[in-house]
Amino acid sequence: MLxxxxxxxxxxxxxxxxxNAVILAHYYQEDDIQDIADFVGDSLDLARxxxxxxxxxxxxxxxxxMAEGAKILNPxxxxxxxxxxxxxxxxxxxxxxxxxxxxAQHPDHIVVTYINCSAEVKALSDIIVTSTNxxxxxxQIPENQPIIFAPDKFLGSYLMKKTxxxxxxxxxxxxxxxxxxxxxxxxxxxxxxxxxxxxxxxxPEDILKYAHHVGSTSSxxxxxxxxxxxxFIVLTEPGIIHQMRQQSPGSMFxxxxxxxxxxxxxxxxxxxxxxxxxxxLYLCMKNKTPELTLAPALMDAARAPLARMLEMSQxx
Ligand code: 13P
Ligand code: SF4
Numbered sequence: 001m002l003x004x005x006x007x008x009x010x011x012x013x014x015x016x017x018x019x020n021a022v023i024l025a026h027y028y029q030e031d032d033i034q035d036i037a038d039f040v041g042d043s044l045d046l047a048r049x050x051x052x053x054x055x056x057x058x059x060x061x062x063x064x065x066m067a068e069g070a071k072i073l074n075p076x077x078x079x080x081x082x083x084x085x086x087x088x089x090x091x092x093x094x095x096x097x098x099x100x101x102x103x104a105q106h107p108d109h110i111v112v113t114y115i116n117c118s119a120e121v122k123a124l125s126d127i128i129v130t131s132t133n134x135x136x137x138x139x140q141i142p143e144n145q146p147i148i149f150a151p152d153k154f155l156g157s158y159l160m161k162k163t164x165x166x167x168x169x170x171x172x173x174x175x176x177x178x179x180x181x182x183x184x185x186x187x188x189x190x191x192x193x194x195x196x197x198x199x200x201x202x203x204p205e206d207i208l209k210y211a212h213h214v215g216s217t218s219s220x221x222x223x224x225x226x227x228x229x230x231x232f233i234v235l236t237e238p239g240i241i242h243q244m245r246q247q248s249p250g251s252m253f254x255x256x257x258x259x260x261x262x263x264x265x266x267x268x269x270x271x272x273x274x275x276x277x278x279x280x281l282y283l284c285m286k287n288k289t290p291e292l293t294l295a296p297a298l299m300d301a302a303r304a305p306l307a308r309m310l311e312m313s314q315x316x
Contacts (some may be wrong), residue, residue, distance in 0.1 A: 008282050012036055015285040018196075022055035023281075026062035027217045028239035028273040029167040033061045033281060040243065042218040043115050044130040044313065051310060060284060060292075063088045063272050066225070067292045068119045072299045072306055083282035085292040086272045088116050090202075092153035093172030096120035102148070106168055109148045110141060113305070116149055116174070119294055123301035126308070131155060131201050131216035133313040138163050140312055152179065158201040158208060178200035179258040180235050185210060188254060192231050195254060198223055199235035207235055224237075224248050237270045245283055 013036075016023060024046050025037035034040050039049050043066060050058055050070035057078040061065035065088055067081040100123050103111055113125035114134070114240060122128055129137050138159055141147060147165060149156040151172030160167055180203055189197065189210065197209040198220045208214055213223045217240050224232055224244045231252040234241055238255045245253060258267020 002270075002273065003125050008034060011279075012282050012285060015282070016059075017272060019057050020055050021057040021059050021285065022049070022053050023059045023061060024049055026066065026239075027221070028237040028270050029061045029276060030274065030278070031242045032229040032240065032278045033276060034239070034242055036278075036281075037061060038090045039152070042130065042132055042216050044132040044216070045218060045316075046070070046101040046128075047073065047115070047306070048310065048316065050062060053077075059281065061276050061281060062086070063270075064292070065091050065116055065118065068294060068302075069115065069306060070295055072119065072122070072302050075299050076290070077294070079292040080284045080288065081290055081292055082277070083275040084292075086275045088272055089115065090116040090151050090172050091118050091121075094118070094170055096124065099150065099170070100124055102150075102170065106148055109146045110146045111150070112141070113150050114137065114152050114155060115263055115309075119298050119302045122305055123149070123298055125150075125305045126286075127312065128305045128309040130309070131161050132218060133309065135162050135308065136314050137312045138165060138167075141165075145254045152197075152202055154204050154208075155201045157205060158214065174202040176268060177207075177235075178204055178271045180204075180207050180256050181258060182206045182210075185233070185235070188233055188256060192233065192252075192254060195219050195231035195252075196223070196227060197233045199234065203235055211235065215272055220244075223248065224251060227251075236275065238268055239270075239273065275305065 023037045025033050025040045047069050051073040058070050059080045063086045064301045071079040079181030111125045112127050115130045148165040149167040153169045156169040188264050196212045198209050198213045229250045233254045235256045
């Protein structure tokens with residue numbers, strides 16, 4: 001049980017010093033977690049930080065596939081995740097056994113996989129990508145080399161358009177980005193005609209066609225900083241608006257709604273990312289659990305495609 005009078009921030013700071021831990025947080029985490037983290041970033045930034053940290057422990061405030069990446073790149077370090085149920089619908093959409101069969105049906109294809117997948121699927125892949133580096137990495141693959149892209153079909157279609165490459169796509173989606181409503185977006189655009197529309201490439205084409213800028217979370221954040229004093233309709237998880245408001249206080253940000261009347265209460269919020277809370281962050285540091293562990297052979301197999309991603313990415 002937590003003491004309601006306990007100053008949570010002070011306790012987390014004390015434990016961070018005691019454990020020599022680094023707290024890494026994704027932009028979709030709740031505001032308080034972003035504020036207390038040592039570093040906030042997109043999937044690529046966080047993988048890079050995890051690969052180079054000198055801390056003894058990594059406390060990963062994100063989803064499980066991200067924490068797994070940190071562990072794979074740092075097998076001797078303790079990696080804690082405040083809630084081990086923080087999964088990802090893209091990971092769920094790509095079960096390793098089915099993916100192995102799919103891969104076997106395309107034996108001459110190179111397997112390029114979005115980082116939003118399990119360690120088992122990473123181990124079946126040749127190169128991992130994130131939405132920040134995917135286009136840059138795909139452009140380095142020889143023209144005559146056929147490609148499988150998994151698991152996000154919308155990011156895959158977007159990349160096919162951008163690069164002109166024909167790729168065989170796995171049929172996976174992100175439940176947050178696929179639910180933005182074109183009808184609601186058009187209504188919002190009519191109310192705010194001067195607003196820039198900015199979207200993550202996990203959104204479907206019927207949403208991306210309205211966007212002035214498409215990019216990863218860090219790319220969307222950069223775009224807002226480059227256009228100070230503007231209005232933005234944001235088509236990604238609204239957690240990132242915290243950073244956007246802090247970094248561009250003179251701008252206005254509007255959350256794009258999901259499909260009105262659908263079963264979810266807040267369709268644009270990632271239910272997995274939001275499982276982490278300040279209380280769970282404190283408790284995981286205090287109790288040193290839940291700790292992420294993976295079989296050494298699996299980590300070895302998944303490390304090569306992740307390391308290839310870091311080598312092939314543009315320097316920061
Ligand atoms: P980014 O790499 O753009 O931060 O994306 C992570 C993610 O899960 C998007 O839904
Ligand atoms: Fe996965 Fe989508 Fe949540 Fe990102 S926003 S972690 S892709 S479910």
